[in-house]
Amino acid sequence: MRLEKFHGIIPAFYACYDDQGNISEARTKNLCDYLYEKKVQGVYVGGSSGECIYQNLEERKAVFSYVAKYLKGKMTLIAHVGAPSTRDSVELAKHAAELGYDALSAIPPIYFKLPDSAVYKYWSEIIEATPLDFIIYNIPQTTGYTLTTALFEKLLVNKKVIGVKNSSMPTMDIERFKRAGGDDVIVFNGPDEQYVAGRIMGADGGIGGTYSAMPELFLQANEFVKQGKFEEAKQIQSTINDIIIALCSQKGSMYAVIKEVLNRRGVNVGSVRAPLEGITNEDSGPIDGIIQMIDQAIVRFCK
């Protein structure tokens, strides 16, 4: 099936910076190699977790190029091309298409609150710019815009629209989008804290900001759901949530903490770009504790 390549665990790719805070090809390769080795289904490049909002067009294009260079043909590649203007989004979309990405995705327009007509036009112009499949990104808590099933259905008339990455918290939204789209549409679970619930409510896979911190656990959660082992799925989700809460409870931002987890595992990806806050000395001990939590969970749940 054409959409099979989107099922499974798709980590949101992180921005990989050098020590001066510039995009680093070598460190981008580190993360590519790591995720390839973990056998994830694909990567979602340049989204929230990719800190796209803090990067200029040239930097975003460079990240698309580096990831394609190291992962094309090895896994599914999704390019997030949402940008403040339609013009920039279209430019990014064309670049990703030239690089051979499998699909595009975009948040709705941000900053000004625009009517559905403008949002529809924004997404449609990106979709029309390339032959690639398109995944709508619904993330109301950061964009302030909520996708309705009515607009979703209207967008689905275009066969290039293959689904939605839903990051709103009610899992019922996943069920409604799946209901509207049916089998021909992919719904991705957004909130990692309810991956298992999202799958049970109809999500075909997941795209998540914390997957790369613990890919083994999300791959195992996916297996438990597929095998109908719901008690085990519930337990691994609960353990994952303890870890996510710990990742979010430090002085540094969640992404800075996750990147430090990776750095300490030998996968150097640098830190975050301001205004996101980096880790502090105080975070050092707790980060060792988080690594232990992850390792213990892998021993407990993964064979």
Ligand SMILES: CC(=O)N[C@H](C=O)[C@@H](O)[C@H](O)[C@H](O)CO
């Ligand atoms: C609001 C937000 O960024 N949501 C991400 C994407 O859906 C999630 O993957 C989170 O990073 C994750 O659930 C941790 O809170």
Ligand SMILES: CC(=O)C(=O)O
């Ligand atoms: C899934 C996520 O966190 C992102 O948009 O990058």
